[in-house]
Amino acid sequence: MLEWILFAVCALLLFAAMVSFTGAVIGAIRFGFVMNSMHAAGIGDTFGILCLVLCLILSIGPGLNMMKLLVILVFLWFNSPVSTHFLIQVEYFTNKELYRFSDRIAGSKTNETASGEEK
Amino acid sequence: MSVSQAYHILFTAGLVWFAILIAVMLIKAIIGPGVTDRILAINMIGTMVICCILILSVLLDENYLTDVALIYAMISYIAVLILATVYIPANPKRKRFGEDVKREVEEGRRYVKEQRAEIRRKMEEEGFKGSTPIDMDGKEL
Amino acid sequence: MKERFLKWFYGESDPMEHILDCAEVPDESREEWKYEEHEIEREISRRVHTQSVIRAERRGFYAFYLIIAVISCLMLIGVLLFTVSQLPRYGVENPRAKEVVERYVEKGLEETGAVNIVSGMILDYRAFDTLGESHVLFTALLCVMILLRLDEKNKRTRYENYYTVLADPYYDISTDPIMRIAATITLPSIFLFGIYILLNGQISPGGGFSGGAVMGAALIIYAAAFGFTVTDRVFTYRMSRCITFLSLAFYSFAKGYVFFTGANGIPNGVPKGTPGAIFSGGLILPLDIAVGMVVACTMFGFYSLFRRGSIGGE
Numbered sequence: 001m002l003e004w005i006l007f008a009v010c011a012l013l014l015f016a017a018m019v020s021f022t023g024a025v026i027g028a029i030r031f032g033f034v035m036n037s038m039h040a041a042g043i044g045d046t047f048g049i050l051c052l053v054l055c056l057i058l059s060i061g062p063g064l065n066m067m068k069l070l071v072i073l074v075f076l077w078f079n080s081p082v083s084t085h086f087l088i089q090v091e092y093f094t095n096k097e098l099y100r101f102s103d104r105i106a107g108s109k110t111n112e113t114a115s116g117e118e119k
Numbered sequence: 120m121s122v123s124q125a126y127h128i129l130f131t132a133g134l135v136w137f138a139i140l141i142a143v144m145l146i147k148a149i150i151g152p153g154v155t156d157r158i159l160a161i162n163m164i165g166t167m168v169i170c171c172i173l174i175l176s177v178l179l180d181e182n183y184l185t186d187v188a189l190i191y192a193m194i195s196y197i198a199v200l201i202l203a204t205v206y207i208p209a210n211p212k213r214k215r216f217g218e219d220v221k222r223e224v225e226e227g228r229r230y231v232k233e234q235r236a237e238i239r240r241k242m243e244e245e246g247f248k249g250s251t252p253i254d255m256d257g258k259e260l
Numbered sequence: 261m262k263e264r265f266l267k268w269f270y271g272e273s274d275p276m277e278h279i280l281d282c283a284e285v286p287d288e289s290r291e292e293w294k295y296e297e298h299e300i301e302r303e304i305s306r307r308v309h310t311q312s313v314i315r316a317e318r319r320g321f322y323a324f325y326l327i328i329a330v331i332s333c334l335m336l337i338g339v340l341l342f343t344v345s346q347l348p349r350y351g352v353e354n355p356r357a358k359e360v361v362e363r364y365v366e367k368g369l370e371e372t373g374a375v376n377i378v379s380g381m382i383l384d385y386r387a388f389d390t391l392g393e394s395h396v397l398f399t400a401l402l403c404v405m406i407l408l409r410l411d412e413k414n415k416r417t418r419y420e421n422y423y424t425v426l427a428d429p430y431y432d433i434s435t436d437p438i439m440r441i442a443a444t445i446t447l448p449s450i451f452l453f454g455i456y457i458l459l460n461g462q463i464s465p466g467g468g469f470s471g472g473a474v475m476g477a478a479l480i481i482y483a484a485a486f487g488f489t490v491t492d493r494v495f496t497y498r499m500s501r502c503i504t505f506l507s508l509a510f511y512s513f514a515k516g517y518v519f520f521t522g523a524n525g526i527p528n529g530v531p532k533g534t535p536g537a538i539f540s541g542g543l544i545l546p547l548d549i550a551v552g553m554v555v556a557c558t559m560f561g562f563y564s565l566f567r568r569g570s571i572g573g574e
Contacts, residue, residue: 007126010126010129014129014133021137021170025140028160029143034155037156037159038159041163044167049166049169052174056173065185068182068185072185072188075189075192076166078442080162080196082200082438086199086200087199090154090202094155183465186457186466189453193450193474193477194477201563204484204567231308235305235308238307238308239304
């Protein structure tokens with residue numbers, strides 16, 4: 001009976017990981033600006049991989065492989081924010097139309113100068 | 120049915136769903152207008168491939184696939200970094216320079232200007248005619 | 261289409277053109293016309309470039325070199341084709357289909373001493389092929405160096421690009437504190453992981469090539485995070501040259517000795533060890549280390565050459 005409870009918990013965690021990755025992918029596609037889709041992609045990188053690794057640890061049991069899975073988790077958690085940091089810098093330095101919709105941002109007065117510079 | 124069969128079905132369903140997500144991200148990588156969309160799509164594809172490999176390592180009961188997943192994580196991390204070093208300085212409207220760099224840049228420019236003035240004088244003698252193809256040694260074909 | 265191809269072939273089209281919205285490069289495929297004002301500058305640049313690349317007084321040597329290169333390539337092609345024609349044909353009677361595979365699978369463990377049969381195959385049964393692959397990597401590094409190296413001839417004309425792209429701290433990620441902290445914490449683990457993969461070639465999947473690639477990746481992250489001035493203190497041109505040459509020479513001599521004794525029926529004195537331990541498999545571990553060193557130096561050499569035109573900063 002214990003095995004089936006473990007299986008149920010594993011299934012729940014895997015389902016949660018699937019949901020979060022689906023949300024990340026849909027967010028990466030649907031948003032118009034890259035900066036927003038990077039924010040959505042972060043969900044998959046943090047919550048999705050956590051649920052997945054927990055599910056696998058529960059189904060494997062203690063041992064060397066559990067430590068390896070934890071190492072992968074820590075490595076991904078550490079390095080995906082650094083990648084996002086540099087991706088946003090790439091976007092800031094190469095995109096000419098970054099301020100195209102800045103007149104819809106509340107309280108922004110720099111619309112004319114920004115678009116005047118870009119043109 | 121036994122527990123191991125149930126695990127088998129569960130992990131296989133997870134793998135299929137991940138494959139669908141990877142295909143959708145690939146479409147985004149093709150469409151996405153701009154450089155950053157594509158790098159982001161490749162990064163996400165890498166993360167999802169890592170998840171696929173981890174599920175496979177549990178499904179097939181092989182230990183070394185976790186090493187493969189770790190290598191994949193490293194390679195995708197370093198790919199984004201190096202692409203960033205290529206794209207960040209390529210901004211055509213750079214306006215900030217260091218003071219000690221300006222001096223060396225001007226010295227290089229002076230040397231280049233002298234060379235070009237000399238060649239311009241030579242072309243003036245020819246009368247600015249051209250489009251005769253030139254060999255690698257500078258002779259005309 | 262042909263114009264676009266010629267533009268790309270002669271290096272006049274800009275790959276960043278559509279991304280950065282620069283002006284299109286004008287084409288020069290017209291005859292019987294005079295240079296206009298905006299085209300004079302382009303013609304001057306082209307002549308500067310051709311003068312700085314080739315000197316006119318070495319034409320004799322280049323003709324001789326071309327002829328000898330073509331003759332030696334044709335001879336090599338002839339020898340290889342003749343050898344291939346002597347091999348047994350495809351089909352079920354081919355020993356490759358049955359006997360060779362069975363021999364490798366059944367007797368692989370006791371003849372090579374390695375639990376990982378793939379490593380045993382590429383570094384024991386077919387070690388000559390792996391030697392050729394390592395030489396290919398070395399040759400690739402040489403070719404990239406020939407094409408991309410910044411030496412005295414073209415340093416002056418590429419001065420502007422060289423200094424403005426690399427020396428501006430606002431646009432360089434090696435001055436970013438986030439990058440430095442991330443590299444300080446994760447790089448030792450990555451390097452150790454590469455060494456672990458290298459040493460485990462005969463037990464689990466891994467070996468020389470993948471371990472060397474991971475070590476090269478760690479060196480690349482180091483150079484990108486801390487800048488080239490710090491990396492040049494450790495990884496100079498001389499060190500890269502010595503490492504690649506010594507690794508390939510060691511590989512050649514060790515395998516030459518084994519081939520010589522094997523062909524003459526003398527037992528070679530290389531111990532096989534117990535399968536499953538680190539020091540097993542005879543010569544597989546030292547050869548793995550040699551191959552891994554070559555791959556790591558090649559990876560870092562490619563990055564350094566593409567980034568700034570020289571390996572050791574000379």
